[in-house]
Amino acid sequence: MYVFEQILIYLILAFTVILCTTYVLLGLISAYQLSFYKRTNKNVDYNTILSSPHAPGISILAPAYNESATIIDNIKALLSIHYNKFEVIVINDGSKDDSLEKVIKEFQLEKVEFAVNHRLKCKEIKGIYKSKDKAYKFLTVVDKENGGKADALNTGLNISEYGLFIAIDVDSVIDPNALLKMVKPFMDTHKERVIATGGTIRIANSCKIENGHIVEINVPKNILARFQVVEYTRSFLMGRIAWSKLNGLLLISGALGLFDKDIAIEAGGYDSNLVGEDMELVVRMRRYMYERKEKHLVEYIPDPLCWTEVPTNLNTLERQRNRWTRGTMESLFSHKRLFLNPRYGSLGMMGYPYWFFFEWLAPILEVVGYIYFAYLAFIGAINWPFFLLLFAFAYTFGVSFSIYSLMYEEYSYHKYRNLGQILKLILIAFFEPITFHYIQLVYAIRGNFSYLVGNKSWGNMEHHGFKDVNKNKNNEVNTAAPVAN
Numbered sequence: 001m002y003v004f005e006q007i008l009i010y011l012i013l014a015f016t017v018i019l020c021t022t023y024v025l026l027g028l029i030s031a032y033q034l035s036f037y038k039r040t041n042k043n044v045d046y047n048t049i050l051s052s053p054h055a056p057g058i059s060i061l062a063p064a065y066n067e068s069a070t071i072i073d074n075i076k077a078l079l080s081i082h083y084n085k086f087e088v089i090v091i092n093d094g095s096k097d098d099s100l101e102k103v104i105k106e107f108q109l110e111k112v113e114f115a116v117n118h119r120l121k122c123k124e125i126k127g128i129y130k131s132k133d134k135a136y137k138f139l140t141v142v143d144k145e146n147g148g149k150a151d152a153l154n155t156g157l158n159i160s161e162y163g164l165f166i167a168i169d170v171d172s173v174i175d176p177n178a179l180l181k182m183v184k185p186f187m188d189t190h191k192e193r194v195i196a197t198g199g200t201i202r203i204a205n206s207c208k209i210e211n212g213h214i215v216e217i218n219v220p221k222n223i224l225a226r227f228q229v230v231e232y233t234r235s236f237l238m239g240r241i242a243w244s245k246l247n248g249l250l251l252i253s254g255a256l257g258l259f260d261k262d263i264a265i266e267a268g269g270y271d272s273n274l275v276g277e278d279m280e281l282v283v284r285m286r287r288y289m290y291e292r293k294e295k296h297l298v299e300y301i302p303d304p305l306c307w308t309e310v311p312t313n314l315n316t317l318e319r320q321r322n323r324w325t326r327g328t329m330e331s332l333f334s335h336k337r338l339f340l341n342p343r344y345g346s347l348g349m350m351g352y353p354y355w356f357f358f359e360w361l362a363p364i365l366e367v368v369g370y371i372y373f374a375y376l377a378f379i380g381a382i383n384w385p386f387f388l389l390l391f392a393f394a395y396t397f398g399v400s401f402s403i404y405s406l407m408y409e410e411y412s413y414h415k416y417r418n419l420g421q422i423l424k425l426i427l428i429a430f431f432e433p434i435t436f437h438y439i440q441l442v443y444a445i446r447g448n449f450s451y452l453v454g455n456k457s458w459g460n461m462e463h464h465g466f467k468d469v470n471k472n473k474n475n476e477v478n479t480a481a482p483v484a485n
Contacts, residue, residue, distance in 0.1 A: 005376075009386065012369060016390065019358060020397050027404065029242035034302050034412055046180040049187070050084045056186060057085040057162030058179055058258070062169070063152035064090055068097040072106050074173070077213060079139060083179040087138050089156045094123075094146025103141055108132045114140075120154040120269040123147035128159065149254075150270035150277035157261060157269060166258045167278070169308060173204055173214055174256060178305040182258040185299040192295040195260045195285055198244075198252035199305030200236045202415075203229050207307065214307050219421045222312040226428045227436040232310075234405040237302065244300035248351025250286075250331070252298070254278030256306035263288065274334075275456060276327015283335050283347075290344045304413060318443050325447025326455065328360050363444040395433050402429040 049055050060078055064071055078088045092100045109129035123145040131139055144155055153167055168174060182197045205225040208216035220226050243249040267288040270277045289296040311317040332355060339356065341348040376382045406425050416422055
């Protein structure tokens with residue numbers, strides 16, 4: 001028994017050291033890459049892309065389900081994006097509220113005949129609408145039977161005109177220059193083919209919105225949302241930048257991603273049987289390119305390009321994290337052939353193992369460790385000096401890494417108005433490892449059980465909708481409205 005305990009202790013210690021070392025390396029790579037990005041792009045005049053005849057056309061696909069509270073303002077924001085060749089396709093995925101009626105009235109829509117190229121399977125289209133007002137000539141609205149987000153995106157791909165498409169949540173607010181920054185890698189000279197680019201997602205709770213754009217960035221008033229600010233900053237700034245540099249990126253956020261349409265369709269489009277369709281599509285596109293022996297890149301743009309509302313209550317957060325866990329498992333298990341397979345380059349040798357061990361398996365191992373700890377406590381066999389040392393190390397490392405992420409982003413982009421807002425987030429970073437972390441841990445375990453019993457639901461995501469400062473002097477959010485199938 002003593003030998004078993006010693007082996008287990010050394011395994012826990014080894015896993016902790018490897019995990020922390022990996023985070024440090026990713027943090028250093030991210031810091032270097034972010035500095036390099038800012039140096040090489042500080043003098044870029046993105047307006048040249050606006051005037052360039054070589055700028056590729058972009059189709060903006062925005063699935064919508066019960067978006068009545070926000071859909072008008074968000075469509076207007078999409079139509080005001082700075083780009084010279086784009087279309088906005090809003091896919092009403094069988095909404096049960098008055099979303100479609102509001103859009104028809106606001107944008108003077110009428111049903112039209114439209115040729116649909118059914119390259120991807122999707123639910124029945126009930127009608128396609130265009131505006132009678134030439135000011136909205138770039139807007140197309142599709143009304144279809146409910147089939148879920150993936151099915152809605154496949155519908156958008158079938159009617160889209162251009163060779164690049166961007167998948168965006170209609171309840172998000174994107175930066176007016178987002179397309180210019182995301183399309184740039186597609187126009188740069190590379191030996192490899194760029195098949196997708198992703199943008200940094202930031203949290204819009206308590207921020208001020210004017211005419212569909214962020215005009216003032218605030219720290220969320222809701223404590224749960226503040227925890228997620230720290231989490232998102234650490235995840236995007238200190239994780240995905242590094243994996244993009246290492247060409248091992250598996251995930252582009254479903255809130256904002258720009259893709260090569262031909263590759264996406266050839267790879268099979270979005271899988272409507274999955275809940276993690278955004279991550280799985282990226283993995284499948286990359287696997288498709290590797291199996292064709294075509295060199296490719298998935299680029300990550302570190303600029304904050306998209307602002308989205310996050311859950312402010314535990315029930316909604318649980319549904320979101322449960323779905324994220326199931327989505328990760330779907331992508332990993334559907335493409336298990338990639339695991340440590342040199343045929344798939346850095347994706348198979350580094351990216352996939354990282355997501356397997358540290359994104360999916362780590363919460364399970366942590367819970368197993370807690371169960372074993374409880375057993376040792378019951379029999380009075382805890383090595384207290386080792387336990388306290390390991391806990392102090394893990395806590396200090398977690399807090400330090402979060403603060404490093406917050407400070408580096410503030411140094412790079414200086415988004416917050418004063419020091420007080422930064423201090424609020426730093427304070428939250430001290431509490432996250434002993435509060436929010438364990439909430440996520442519970443939800444991750446529940447997500448594993450949900451996957452094992454075959455749960456395929458999205459869950460009802462409650463969003464409050466953003467209030468325009470011109471409409472509401474208090475700048476607060478209003479009542480909740482479900483937005484996901």
